[in-house]
Amino acid sequence: MAQGGGSGNRISKGLVTASCAAVLAVYEAGYSRTQSAADKFASQVAARRPAATQPGPTSVREGLHPEEGHAEHGREEARTRKGLTVKPNPVIHEEPVKPSSTPAPEAPVALEPIAPPPPTPETPAPEPKVETAAAPKVEPAPTPVWKDGTYTGWGYSRHGDIEAEVVIAGGRILSATISQCRTRYSCSVIERLPPQVALRQSPDVDYVSGATQSADAFYGAVVAALGKAK
Numbered sequence: 001m002a003q004g005g006g007s008g009n010r011i012s013k014g015l016v017t018a019s020c021a022a023v024l025a026v027y028e029a030g031y032s033r034t035q036s037a038a039d040k041f042a043s044q045v046a047a048r049r050p051a052a053t054q055p056g057p058t059s060v061r062e063g064l065h066p067e068e069g070h071a072e073h074g075r076e077e078a079r080t081r082k083g084l085t086v087k088p089n090p091v092i093h094e095e096p097v098k099p100s101s102t103p104a105p106e107a108p109v110a111l112e113p114i115a116p117p118p119p120t121p122e123t124p125a126p127e128p129k130v131e132t133a134a135a136p137k138v139e140p141a142p143t144p145v146w147k148d149g150t151y152t153g154w155g156y157s158r159h160g161d162i163e164a165e166v167v168i169a170g171g172r173i174l175s176a177t178i179s180q181c182r183t184r185y186s187c188s189v190i191e192r193l194p195p196q197v198a199l200r201q202s203p204d205v206d207y208v209s210g211a212t213q214s215a216d217a218f219y220g221a222v223v224a225a226l227g228k229a230k
Contacts (some may be wrong), residue, residue: 153228
């Protein structure tokens with residue numbers, strides 16, 4: 001039993017050794033294959049470095065400790081080797097604060113008092129118009145139509161004739177009367193007609209019902225008498 005256990009241990013150690021050798025062989029094969037590509041990449045990085053050393057942001061960031069700056073630079077190179085593009089950190093330049101160009105307030109200018117305008121003479125108010133009543137027009141005295149005097153005239157009808165007497169004074173008819181009555185009927189039926197002549201200053205008198213012919217005869221007699229007074 002003791003020999004069997006020793007042979008088993010040797011076999012397991014041999015397997016471990018063989019496995020390690022196989023792993024190393026694979027690693028060396030991969031390293032040899034990637035070494036040329038790594039060298040080529042390192043040469044390209046070395047060729048680009050002079051262009052990256054232009055004036056601008058330094059490899060050590062402002063505000064960082066020098067050791068932190070070296071560590072950051074190492075991390076950037078590691079990213080560069082892996083094929084990553086490293087963008088330089090922009091440097092922010094703060095512009096100096098310019099003094100305010102606002103001009104100082106000027107001193108207030110004393111204003112001279114403005115003299116009030118001279119008083120203008122007041123225009124007198126127009127006097128109210130007093131409307132006076134228009135004087136009544138005085139008409140001139142009418143020219144006398146007839147000449148003063150006493151005039152007679154005859155009037156005619158189929159029932160008889162009548163004579164009228166007219167008195168003119170001041171160019172006006174003062175009175176009219178029936179001086180003669182030669183009608184079939186009494187002239188008392190037209191006795192109200194003579195006063196109308198002086199009242200109306202005209203021979204136009206009213207008609208009398210039932211004595212139309214006598215009224216017409218009296219009208220004709222007055223017209224004849226006034227015809228003589230012109």
